[in-house]
Amino acid sequence: xxxxxxxxxxxxxxxxxxxxxxxxxxxxxxxxxxxxxxxxxxxxxxxxxxxxxxxxxxxxxxxxxxxxxxxxxxxxxxxxxxxxxxxxxxxxxxxxxxxxxxxxxxxxxxxxxxxxxxxxxxxxxxxxxxxxxxxxxxxxxxxxxxxxxxxxxxxxxxxxxxxxxxxxxxxxxxxxxxxxxxxxxxxxxxxxxxxxxxxxxxxxxxxxxxxxxxxxxxxxxxxxxxxxxxxxxxxxxxxx
Amino acid sequence: xxxxxxxxxxxxxxxxxxxxxxxxxxxxxxxxxxxxxxxxxxxxxxxxxxxxxxxxxxxxxxxxxxxxxxxxxxxxxxxxxxxxxxxxxxxxxxxxxxxxxxxxxxxxxxxxxxxxxxxxxxxxxxxxxxxxxxxxxxxxxxxxxxxxxxxxxxxxxxxxxxxxxxxxxxxxxxxxxxxxxxxxxxxxxxxxxxxxxxxxxxxxxxxxxxxxxxxxxxxxxxxxxxxxxxxxxxxxxxxxxxxxxxxxxxxxxxxxxxxxxxxxxxxxxxxxxxxxxxxxxxxxxxxxxxxxxxxxxxxxxxxxxxxxxxxxxxxxxxxxxxxxxxxxxxxxxxxxxxxxxxxxxxxxxxxxxxxxxxxxxxxxxxxxxxxxxxxxxxxxxxxxxxxxxxxxxxxxxxxxxxxxxxxxxxxxxxxxxxxxxxxxxxxxxxxxxxxxxxxxxxxxxxxxxxxxxxxxxxxxxxxxxxxxxxxxxxxxxxxxxxxxxxxxxxxxxxxxxxxxxxxxxxxxxxxxxxxxxxxxxxxxxxxxxxxxxxxxxxxxxxxxxxxxxxxxxxxxxxxxx
Ligand SMILES: Nc1ncnc2c1ncn2[C@@H]1O[C@H](COP(=O)(O)OP(=O)(O)OP(=O)(O)O)[C@@H](O)[C@H]1O
Ligand SMILES: [Mg+2]
Numbered sequence: 001x002x003x004x005x006x007x008x009x010x011x012x013x014x015x016x017x018x019x020x021x022x023x024x025x026x027x028x029x030x031x032x033x034x035x036x037x038x039x040x041x042x043x044x045x046x047x048x049x050x051x052x053x054x055x056x057x058x059x060x061x062x063x064x065x066x067x068x069x070x071x072x073x074x075x076x077x078x079x080x081x082x083x084x085x086x087x088x089x090x091x092x093x094x095x096x097x098x099x100x101x102x103x104x105x106x107x108x109x110x111x112x113x114x115x116x117x118x119x120x121x122x123x124x125x126x127x128x129x130x131x132x133x134x135x136x137x138x139x140x141x142x143x144x145x146x147x148x149x150x151x152x153x154x155x156x157x158x159x160x161x162x163x164x165x166x167x168x169x170x171x172x173x174x175x176x177x178x179x180x181x182x183x184x185x186x187x188x189x190x191x192x193x194x195x196x197x198x199x200x201x202x203x204x205x206x207x208x209x210x211x212x213x214x215x216x217x218x219x220x221x222x223x224x225x226x227x228x229x230x231x232x233x234x235x236x237x238x239x240x
Numbered sequence: 241x242x243x244x245x246x247x248x249x250x251x252x253x254x255x256x257x258x259x260x261x262x263x264x265x266x267x268x269x270x271x272x273x274x275x276x277x278x279x280x281x282x283x284x285x286x287x288x289x290x291x292x293x294x295x296x297x298x299x300x301x302x303x304x305x306x307x308x309x310x311x312x313x314x315x316x317x318x319x320x321x322x323x324x325x326x327x328x329x330x331x332x333x334x335x336x337x338x339x340x341x342x343x344x345x346x347x348x349x350x351x352x353x354x355x356x357x358x359x360x361x362x363x364x365x366x367x368x369x370x371x372x373x374x375x376x377x378x379x380x381x382x383x384x385x386x387x388x389x390x391x392x393x394x395x396x397x398x399x400x401x402x403x404x405x406x407x408x409x410x411x412x413x414x415x416x417x418x419x420x421x422x423x424x425x426x427x428x429x430x431x432x433x434x435x436x437x438x439x440x441x442x443x444x445x446x447x448x449x450x451x452x453x454x455x456x457x458x459x460x461x462x463x464x465x466x467x468x469x470x471x472x473x474x475x476x477x478x479x480x481x482x483x484x485x486x487x488x489x490x491x492x493x494x495x496x497x498x499x500x501x502x503x504x505x506x507x508x509x510x511x512x513x514x515x516x517x518x519x520x521x522x523x524x525x526x527x528x529x530x531x532x533x534x535x536x537x538x539x540x541x542x543x544x545x546x547x548x549x550x551x552x553x554x555x556x557x558x559x560x561x562x563x564x565x566x567x568x569x570x571x572x573x574x575x576x577x578x579x580x581x582x583x584x585x586x587x588x589x590x591x592x593x594x595x596x597x598x599x600x601x602x603x604x605x606x607x608x609x610x611x612x613x614x615x616x617x618x619x620x621x622x623x624x625x626x627x628x629x630x631x632x633x634x635x636x637x638x639x640x641x642x643x644x645x646x647x648x649x650x651x652x653x654x655x656x657x658x659x660x661x662x663x664x665x666x667x668x669x670x671x672x673x674x675x676x677x678x679x680x681x682x683x684x685x686x687x688x689x690x691x692x693x694x695x696x697x698x699x700x701x702x703x704x705x706x707x708x709x710x711x712x713x714x715x716x717x718x719x720x721x722x723x724x725x726x727x728x729x730x731x732x733x734x735x736x737x738x739x740x741x742x743x744x745x746x747x748x749x750x751x752x753x754x755x756x757x758x759x760x761x762x763x764x765x766x767x768x769x770x771x772x773x774x775x776x777x778x779x780x781x782x783x784x785x786x787x788x789x790x791x792x793x794x795x796x797x798x799x800x801x
Contacts, residue, residue, distance in 0.1 A: 012268030047800070050654055054797035071793045075656035086647040090573035091566070092541060094552045101553060102562035103655045108555045115553060116546065128549065129541035 001186040002026040002049065002078075002155050007058035009044055018044045019055075020210035026155070026188050026203075029181050033201035034190040035231075037239050041210040042190040043083065046159050049188075050080040063154045076104070079148035083160040085140050089133035093124070093143050096132060097150065104151035111150060118146040121172050138164050145173065156180055158189040162196055174200050198231040208239050243351065247359035252366060254342060257735070260725065274721060278737040285744055294378045301382050310386065311496050317379030318488045322408045324375060325368055329405075331576070332364050333413050335730035338420060339576070342727065343532055357524040361413060361517075368405035376404055383495070392498050399506050400491055403513040407487060410513075410520035417520075421527040487512060559657045563665025570644060571637070571669060576729045577644055581635045585677030588631070593684040610689045617695060618766055622758045624681075624699040625706060625773075626750060631677035632707025633746035636739040637670035639714030642722040642799070643732040649724050653799060659792035663715065663785060670711045671704065678703060698770060705777045706753065710746035712784035717742055719788060719795045753777075 002025065009019040019041040026032040036042050047053040049060055051071055060067045067074035087096060101111040119125040122142040132140060141164050148156065156177070162170045177187045177200065191197050197204055198218060206214040206221075214221050218231065225234045253259060264272035297317070304310045337343075337360055346356060380397045383389075487509060494505040544552065571577045613620050645652055652662075678700060685691060691699075717738040726732050733739060753776060761769025 012264070012271065014267045051797060052650055052653055053800055054794075072656050072658060075654065080654055082650060086650070088566070088570060088645070088648050088651075090570060094544065094549060095566075095569065098553050099562050099566055100655075102557050103559055103657050105556055105559075108553070111553050112550045115549070126543055127540075129544045129552075131539075131541070134540055 001028045001030070001063055002032075002188055003061045004045070004049070005059045005061075007045065007048060007055045007060065009041075009048060009053065009055050011044075017210050019048070022058075022207070022210070022212050024205050024212060024215050026186050028186055029184050030202045031177055031181050031187045031200055032189075033197040033204040034188065034207065035192070035194065035197050035204060035235065036190075036207035040207045040239075042207060043159055044210075045207070046080070046157060046188075046190060050078060050157055051075060076151075077153065078155040078157050079151065079153040080157045081141070081144045081148050081159065081161060083163065084137070085144035087132045087140055087144065090131055092131055093128040093135070096143065097128070097147055100147040101150050106151050114150055114152070115146060118149050118176075121176070122146060122169055138166060138169070141165060142169060149176070152185075154185050156185065156187045156189075158187070160191060161189055162191060162193050170196075194230075194232045194235055204231070206235065206238060213238055244355050244359050244362070247351070247355060248362040248366075251336065251342070251360060251363035254340075254727075255336070255363065255731070255735075257725070278741075282737065282740055285740070290374060293375075294382075297378055298382055301386055305386070310383070311492065313383055314379065314495055315488050315492050317376055318404075318491050321372055321376040321379075321404055322488075325372065325405050326408050326412055328371065329364065329368060329409050329412055330416070331579075331730065331734070332367070333409070333416050335576070335728055335734075336360050336364050337413070337416070337528070338532070339730060340728045347529065347532070353525055353529050354521060357521055357528055361410070361520070365405060365409060368409060372401065372404045376401060380495075389498065392502075393495065396494055396498065396502055396506055400494060400509065403487075403509050406513045407516050410516045414516075414520040414523045417524055417527050417531070421531040559661035560664040560668070563657060563661055564668045567641060567666055567669045568672070571673075574644070574729050576733065577640075580733045581637045581640075582673055582676075584635055585631050585673055585680060588677065589680035589684045592681065593687065606689070613689065617692070618758065618761050618769075621695055621698050621702075622754050622761075624685075624695070625703045626754055627681060628674070628678050628699060628703025629707040629710065629746075629750050632670065632674040632704075633710040633743065633750065635670065635673055636714060636733070636736075636742055637673055638666055638711045639718050639738040639742040640723075640733050640736055641666045641669075641715060642718045643724060643726075643736050643738065644729070646724050646726055646729070646732060649722070649799060653796040659789045662792060663712075663788055666715060667708075667711050670714075671708075674704065674707060702770060702773055702777075705774060705781075706750065709777055709780040709784060710742065710749065712781055712788065713745060714738065714742040716784055716788055719792055722799055724799060 004025070005023050007019055007022045008017055010017050022041075022045060024032075034042055034045070044053065048055045049062070049067070051067055051074065054068075062074045063077040065074045065077060091099075097111075097115055101115075106114075119128060122145065124139055124142050124146070127135060127139060128143075132143065135143065141161075145161075161173060165173065174196070177189075180187055181202075201218075203215065203217050204221060205212055214224065216224070221231070221234060222228060225237065227234065261272070261275055264275065300316070301310065301313055304313050343356075380401065384393050384397065387393075490505050490509040490512070494502045494509065571581055642649055642652065682691065682696065682700075721738065723732055723736045723738070726735070753773065757769040757773040757776075759769075760772055761767075
């Protein structure tokens with residue numbers, strides 16, 4: 001569903017690579033977690049997947065489409081919610097949602113159904129006619145999530161989705177992610193919350209200083225580390 | 241004191257983006273050279289304008305020597321500098337004091353309100369001193385050299401120069417603070433800013449009209465009469481200027497003739513300036529932070545029922561339409577954008593209308609003008625075309641289209657919208673604004689003399705077509721080097737070199753095109769001129785469209801690196 005092959009990225013003319021020869025694959029029906037310390041290169045990797053940055057080398061395919069050959073077709077395959085979504089402050093929530101539905105060409109009935117559903121789940125129905133500038137941080141994030149779910153993407157890509165959400169919302173989000181994968185689609189997200197990664201991810205990749213140091217299911221990673229410890233301990237050892 | 245200096249440095253650094261500049265010098269050479277290039281090219285581009293300004297001022301001085309009126313020279317310069325400082329200062333004051341995000345980080349820190357106000361004020365003042373040096377500096381020098389003044393003049397004029405930006409800026413800041421205070425009580429900061437700036441402009445404009453009508457002693461502005469007033473009434477002109485800006489008397493008394501009294505006058509000027517600064521700080525301490533804190537309220541919308549939500553979501557509409565609507569909404573709802581991009585199409589035709597209603601044209605002159613127009617339709621047509629292109633080119637709507645989105649531009653780059661839809665949507669907004677300007681202009685011109693149908697057709701079509709290459713050039717510039725990293729929307733436009741470059745290139749191009757086609761039309765055949773105009777415009781537009789269409793998606797990948 002999502003495949004990265006030997007992706008590298010250097011910012012400007014810095015010496016060290018922010019992302020260094022990263023390869024992994026996310027399969028259909030899978031929740032894939034991307035963990036690593038601050039500055040490891042998670043956000044940079046995600047930005048290259050969602051066509052916000054060009055890699056220096058390597059290839060990314062999304063649902064079989066090379067995102068450097070056919071950017072537009074690749075863009076239709078995913079939706080993306082950044083770590084702290086900066087949205088147009090002067091635009092009303094509902095206007096933003098209409099915009100998203102229009103650019104993904106979602107038919108009238110489906111956009112209405114989905115938006116009603118997710119507005120209910122995230123409890124922002126009452127605020128939807130207000131300018132986004134008046135939203136709290138968490139509300140902005142919820143709105144961005146609703147906008148990202150409008151076109152029911154093949155791959156749902158999230159950067160640090162749990163940060164800033166209240167317990168109820170992050171519970172609902174986890175349910176939505178699971179639901180999404182049960183319908184044969186995929187979820188790819190980065191996180192610092194190792195408990196979450198451990199509980200809901202089918203597979204995990206650990207990145208450190210731009211390099212992938214582990215990929216696999218929880219069991220595989222445990223086996224390699226030779227311990228029955230929690231992900232947290234393994235993570236601390238690996239990234240030491 | 242040290243704290244104030246540090247804060248001032250911080251604000252200046254922030255408004256110039258110096259930290260990023262030096263970061264790029266180390267880690268992002270490509271960006272660094274781009275920035276360096278614009279840092280050099282803009283002053284270089286301004287040299288001819290400055291040269292022209294100095295020549296104009298020298299000519300004015302010699303003109304005044306002829307009629308023995310050199311004493312008004314400094315006063316004219318003083319007024320001009322003051323008015324310009326006010327006009328440009330308004331936006332700087334608003335943006336530094338009210339639209340900059342840094343205040344939210346500074347409020348919780350243990351820094352006294354007074355220090356914040358002083359530091360913000362100083363950071364604006366630094367730029368205004370540079371500005372004043374270019375505007376008022378030459379005037380002081382021309383007068384000093386012309387009158388053969390000595391060392392004392394140098395000293396005194398330096399002291400006067402020091403007071404120049406402080407007085408208008410501090411009064412303006414105090415006024416704005418008071419207005420923002422009452423605005424924040426009503427929670428409509430955004431709209432008020434627009435209203436405020438418009439009122440300011442109308443007042444300045446009104447003063448100018450009143451000023452000219454005073455000189456003319458009546459309805460009719462007659463140059464002969466004006467000269468007479470100036471020649472017979474020695475102090476008359478000086479007095480009129482003095483009424484507008486009383487401190488100009490002090491300035492004139494100090495510098496026109498150096499006597500012992502000059503020191504007293506300059507002392508008074510310095511005193512008044514200090515007082516105005518103190519007044520500003522005193523007012524600021526009462527209202528500034530209070531209105532910042534309460535002014536953050538954003539007006540909320542009504543709650544929607546399910547049916548209303550569905551109606552708002554509507555049916556599937558085209559990608560270009562979605563981009564167009566979003567771009568237009570941002571433009572209309574962000575005061576700074578509205579002011580910079582849209583107000584010109586309202587103000588310029590309004591100026592035509594006002595000047596027509598204030599200057600009475602005798603019927604026989606009007607008849608003469610209309611006859612002339614009938615005899616020379618070509619001239620009028622090209623003049624109008626140039627004016628219409630002016631709305632397209634100067635508004636810089638496309639030259640800032642991506643920059644205006646700032647940190648939210650990730651959305652634009654992430655969504656699957658074709659390059660064609662982006663171009664059509666964004667250029668469409670610019671053309672809509674331009675069309676508004678055209679309509680307003682045509683309406684106001686109808687008051688002077690009715691335009692023929694052929695003129696209407698030719699000018700509207702060629703005006704819109706002729707500005708298309710400039711609009712697309714602006715889009716091309718902004719695609720290549722958008723300014724996204726701002727904390728205050730003012731910067732997306734005011735610190736954006738794309739605006740300046742598009743303006744210069746657009747004006748040069750328009751001048752050339754109209755010149756060539758106009759000559760063709762005059763010497764060979766008008767239709768040939770218009771045809772040529774159309775062909776060139778279409779050809780260049782097609783080329784730019786193709787280039788942008790091919791490059792846009794790839795350039796989106798470079799916005800952040
Ligand atoms: N725009 C940029 N310009 C230069 N360097 C950058 C830029 N963005 C990120 N970097 C550098 O790239 C590296 C990886 O950053 P990235 O944001 O991908 O980390 P991350 O894993 O998302 O970290 P976090 O957990 O803190 O979000 C860091 O060393 C960072 O300094
Ligand atoms: Mg990150």
